[in-house]
Amino acid sequence: MPNWLKHWSRRRRGQPWGFVAFRAACRDDEARWEEFKLEVQRIINIQFERVSKPESKPPDFEEARENFEIRWIEDDTTISLNADAFRSKYAELRPNLPSGLSQELFICATPESVDSVLAVKTSNRPTADSAWWRSNAPFLVAVTADSDPGLEEGHEERSWFQPAFKVAIESMVEELWWLIDSDMMPLRRVTRYTKGHGELGVAGLNDSDGLEDIWWTIAPSPERLQKRRQLRRT
Structure with a gap:
């Protein structure tokens, strides 16, 4: 049983779960x-299809799938392309959200993210x-509900925090949701190896060349593992 389903069954059974997402593109x-929305939903569905085998569907799978949503x-249309403006709107909405949608981050569909979805040839x-x-x-684009990492100046983990970052749509169900909803770790550790994204007017606290451009999971990428092996050999 995948981690997201274990977590939903234990903590959010019978409830809506997923993410709030703001339209920040294609206004005309x-x-x-x-x-764009249809393609995003198709990619989301792929993550359910990976574990949806007719002969061995995990318990609660169908109910969980039916309750997932990107809201x-x-x-x-008055919100500017600015992270703080979206944070203010999210703060207004959040008290009335189901707990499985009230996350410490929300999602934005920005011009660059729309292009990343639709610029790819259908066959690819x-x-x-x-x-x-x-x-x-x-x-x-994932945006943290709070722009403050909650650490004093000079703390070594402060630079791990990214107030806005790219998240692969293919990992939003399988990885991002349950990590955030479970409170397994603070956001700064979730984004430790990921570059910030400045399209919404926020600067990454650490955007060195050694970081990943897109967040997939907290596990190290194959390239990062390869670099570690090379360092051990030297």
């Missing part, structure tokens, strides 16, 4: 926006067999 192109906030779009850690994978 409704057809492109609808195409798009589309009607407020993600499937259940697509490899992780692809640099050109379609992504959305």
Whole structure:
């Protein structure tokens, strides 16, 4: 049974779960926006299909799948392309959200993320067999609900915190949701090996070349593991 399903069954059974996501792109192109949402949903569905075998579906699988949602906030076109503006709106919505949607981060569909989803040729779009850690994978922008890492100046973990970062859509169900919802670790540790993303007007606290451009999981990427092996040999 995958970790996300174990967590949902234990903590959120019978409840909606997923993410709140803001529309921050395609405000003058409704057809492109609808195409984008359909493709995002198709990629989300891939993550359920990986564990959906008719002969051996895990307990609670169908109920969990039916309760998952990306709750798009589309009607407020006055919000500028700015992380703090979206944070303010999210803070207004959050008290009325189901607990499985009230996360310490939310999602934004920005112009760059829409391009990452739709610019790929149809034949090259993600499937259940697509490899992780692809640099050109379609992504959305995750934004922390609080821009403060909660650490004093000079703390070694302060630079791990990224107030906005790219997240691979293919990992949002399988990795991101349950890690955030479980409170397994603070956000700064979730984003430790990931670059920040500045499209919403926020700067990453540490954007060195050694960090990953897109978040997939907290596990090290194959490239990072290879570098570790090389260092051990020297």
